[in-house]
Amino acid sequence: MLKTNPNSNTPQIAIIGGGVAGATAAVHMGELGLNVSLIEKSAGLVDGPPICHLHAGGNLYREISEQQCIELLRQSLQTVRLYPHTLNKRPTVIAIPKADPGTPDIVVSRLDVIRDAYQKLVDDDARNEWLGKPQDYYRVFEREELEALREREQPAMPTTMEDWLIPVVQNMDLDAIQYPVISVQEYGWSVFRLAASAELALEAMPQCQIHTNTTVTDLKWTGSQWQITTLNALGDTAIQYADYVINACGYRTGSIDDMARHYRDRLVEFKAAYVAHWADCHQMWPEVIFHGQRGTPQGMAQLTPYANGVFQLHGMTEGITLFSDGLVKSGLRSAQPELPEYLQLKLNKGWSEADQVERTGLAIQHMAQFMPSFNSADIAGKPLFGAQQIPGSDATLRAADVSLEDNHYARIEIVKGSSALEAVQKIVSAWRLSDHNHDDIEQAHPVSMSLDGQEVERRAIAIAEAREYPRELAMVVGEPLA
Numbered sequence: 001m002l003k004t005n006p007n008s009n010t011p012q013i014a015i016i017g018g019g020v021a022g023a024t025a026a027v028h029m030g031e032l033g034l035n036v037s038l039i040e041k042s043a044g045l046v047d048g049p050p051i052c053h054l055h056a057g058g059n060l061y062r063e064i065s066e067q068q069c070i071e072l073l074r075q076s077l078q079t080v081r082l083y084p085h086t087l088n089k090r091p092t093v094i095a096i097p098k099a100d101p102g103t104p105d106i107v108v109s110r111l112d113v114i115r116d117a118y119q120k121l122v123d124d125d126a127r128n129e130w131l132g133k134p135q136d137y138y139r140v141f142e143r144e145e146l147e148a149l150r151e152r153e154q155p156a157m158p159t160t161m162e163d164w165l166i167p168v169v170q171n172m173d174l175d176a177i178q179y180p181v182i183s184v185q186e187y188g189w190s191v192f193r194l195a196a197s198a199e200l201a202l203e204a205m206p207q208c209q210i211h212t213n214t215t216v217t218d219l220k221w222t223g224s225q226w227q228i229t230t231l232n233a234l235g236d237t238a239i240q241y242a243d244y245v246i247n248a249c250g251y252r253t254g255s256i257d258d259m260a261r262h263y264r265d266r267l268v269e270f271k272a273a274y275v276a277h278w279a280d281c282h283q284m285w286p287e288v289i290f291h292g293q294r295g296t297p298q299g300m301a302q303l304t305p306y307a308n309g310v311f312q313l314h315g316m317t318e319g320i321t322l323f324s325d326g327l328v329k330s331g332l333r334s335a336q337p338e339l340p341e342y343l344q345l346k347l348n349k350g351w352s353e354a355d356q357v358e359r360t361g362l363a364i365q366h367m368a369q370f371m372p373s374f375n376s377a378d379i380a381g382k383p384l385f386g387a388q389q390i391p392g393s394d395a396t397l398r399a400a401d402v403s404l405e406d407n408h409y410a411r412i413e414i415v416k417g418s419s420a421l422e423a424v425q426k427i428v429s430a431w432r433l434s435d436h437n438h439d440d441i442e443q444a445h446p447v448s449m450s451l452d453g454q455e456v457e458r459r460a461i462a463i464a465e466a467r468e469y470p471r472e473l474a475m476v477v478g479e480p481l482a
Contacts, residue, residue, distance in 0.1 A: 010035055011433070014228055014242035016216050016256055019048040020191075021412040022248030023198035024082070024420035025427070030205040031445045032434045037240060038208065039230060041215045044463060045202075046195035048250055049386030050273040052304040052312050053287065054080065054087065054189045055416045056131060057114040062102060062291060063396050066110060070117045075401075076418040077121060077128045080189075081441045082448055083197045085456040087130075088188030090305070090478035091164050092287040096178040097370065099298060100291055104140070104180050107291075111138045111184060125439065131185040140180035141165065147174070154283050159479065167283035171371045177290075188287060188304060191384075192474035194417070196459035201448045219245070219259035221407045244408040244431060246424075251387035253411055254336030262405045266413075267390040268337040270326035270346075273304075274313045274360040275470060277380035280373065281309040284477070290370050295322060301367050303374075310380055310472040315366035320359060327395060339387060347387060356382055381470050390415055402426045 013029055015022045018040025026038040038045075056076035057069050080087055096104050119134035131137060139161050146169040154166040161183040202208045211230065217237075218229035225241045232238070247256045251268045285305035292300040299316030306312065318324045328337040339347070346355075360379040368375040391403065391413040401423035404410050408431060412423045425438045436444050453476070460474035 011243045012037065012241065013244045013246065013433075014039065014226065014240065015246045015248055016219075016228075017248035017250060017252070018042070018045040018210070018212065019248065019250050020046050020051065020194060020417035021250065021414050021420045021423065022246070023195070023202070024079070025246055025248055025412060025424040026208055026210075027082070027198055027201050027448060028421060028424045028445070029428065029433070030202060030208040031447055032428065032436060033207065034433060036208045037211065037242065038202070039211045039214050039216055039228070041213070043213055044195060044466070045198050045210075045212070046191060047467065049271060049388050050312070050384035051189055051191040051194065051417050052273065052384075053092075053302075054187050055418055056080075056186055057111075057118075057184070061396070062106070063294070066113050069110065069114055072416060072418060073114055073117055074121060075416075075422045077130055078441060079418045079421045080130050081127060082421050082445055083194055084449075085197055085451060085453040086190050086193045088190060088306075088476065088478045089480075090158075090188065090284070090286045091161055091183045092186035092289060093165065093168050094182040094184065094289045094291065095172070095370070096291050097176055097298070098178055100178075100293070102291055104178055104182060107182055108138075108140060108180075111182065127442065131187070136185065138182055138184040140182050143174060143179050146181060157479070158284055164284070164286040167281075167285050168288055171373045172288075173370055173372060176370055183286070186287070188478070189417070190460065190474060190476075191417075192460040192464045192469075193456050193476075195463050196456045196474075197448065197451060199463075200451055200456065200459060201445075204447050216256065216259070219256060221260070221409075226407070226409075244410075244433075246410050246412060246427060248412040251389045252336065253389050253413065254330055254334060257335035257411070260405075260409055262409055263335045264403065264411065265330055265392055266335065266337060267327060267329050267393065267395055268339060268387050269328075269390060269395070270323055270339055270343045270385070270387045271321050272323075272359065272383045272385035273321060274363040274383050275379070275381040275473070276311050276313055276360060276364055276377040277470075278309045278311060278374060278377040280376055281311075285311075288371075290367075292316060301370060303367055303371075305477060306470075307472040307475040307477050310470050311377070312384065312473070313360070313363040313367060315363050317362075317366065320363045320366055329393065343387075346385060351383060351385075359383065382468060384469070388415060389413060404430055 023045045057073045115137040121128040158164045213233035220227045288303040290301040292298045294316045302314035304312040314321045461471045464474040
């Protein structure tokens with residue numbers, strides 16, 4: 001058995017889980033000069049639930065509070081400042097179907113609140129201006145304006161909201177929706193360029209040790225340190241010691257809680273997104289959201305554009321993105337909620353071809369009810385899927401970050417990836433690991449700021465292909481980043 005030195009005078013931080021939460025924690029703490037050991041059971045970092053949307057403002061979620069929307073906005077701006085090469089810079093179009101009980105006025109009222117919050121964040125620090133000018137955060141379009149746009153040809157590089165709307169109005173059933181339609185400066189977020197950014201930054205930090213293909217099998221508090229037992233893919237067992245432990249295991253957070261004897265109520269929800277190729281598409285698309293009642297056959301339809309006619313699809317119905325028994329809660333004997341066996345098999349072994357074809361086909365049909373021409377799209381790859389933890393018992397919670405326990409044990413309990421940086425900042429502050437000004441993100445992260453966008457994209461493409469996804473999911477799309 002390998003054993004690290006438990007008598008070192010330099011504090012050692014162990015981060016269990018290398019998803020967006022754990023990788024961001026390692027990047028931030030490594031940039032602060034702290035000694036970090038990152039333990040991840042998969043072969044690479046940030047290999048979890050599908051991420052495609054920055055969620056700056058929570059515009060996809062009508063059911064959450066305005067306060068959560070503002071928290072997501074602030075957290076998203078912080079995170080994209082840390083990962084500047086991960087955005088796909090194009091707007092999001094929001095339409096309310098006629099059959100939906102909601103109205104555009106409700107969405108516009110909330111967007112006014114978010115726009116004002118964005119303005120204040122930019123006034124406080126000009127480096128927060130990542131979503132365009134605050135006064136241009138969103139625009140509304142009446143039907144007459146959309147009818148006029150149908151006759152226009154989209155420029156090679158769209159620069160205005162009107163430019164971006166052209167392919168939408170040329171394919172959307174304008175009789176099926178309420179007016180106005182809303183376009184908001186809400187951008188896409190590349191999970192593969194996020195993984196690449198974290199990997200490249202951590203590789204440049206000798207104080208960060210990365211252990212992939214490694215599983216934690218036991219975790220004990222010895223009275224002065226944490227003793228962590230791990231098993232790697234070769235069957236080798238090792239023991240390491242840490243002064244601080246961060247549980248960033250995502251949907252498996254409860255399993256580490258059980259080892260650490262720190263119980264916590266939580267929910268886990270299994271979700272999937274689907275990858276389609278639309279051969280008839282030769283334009284640059286914004287993201288398109290058709291609001292709907294979650295969990296019903298009329299659930300939200302979400303179209304996320306990538307390069308070369310590849311799209312990621314969500315349909316918030318139990319036959320597409322959601323699963324009828326995919327939301328589970330922890331019990332009295334364990335902090336780890338247990339998903340049904342067939343969903344665990346998907347997480348551990350992948351999907352059958354029949355399931356991939358069936359659910360992707362349903363996702364295409366769900367979108368085609370609003371954009372009939374999209375019915376010609378076809379499956380382009382395996383689903384993006386994973387399980388999402390939700391601390392507590394409120395299934396609508398979206399803005400969450402961290403909880404702390406005795407003996408320097410913390411959990412990063414984010415629901416959305418954009419909450420990760422704030423979570424680790426809170427841990428560093430609570431444990432007094434650094435006196436650095438957290439607001440100066442750029443100065444605190446010189447390694448991350450030095451990354452080259454083209455190198456990030458190259459690494460991201462390699463990651464996507466290694467995980468057997470279309471390379472288009474990793475490529476930069478939209479307006480060039482400044």
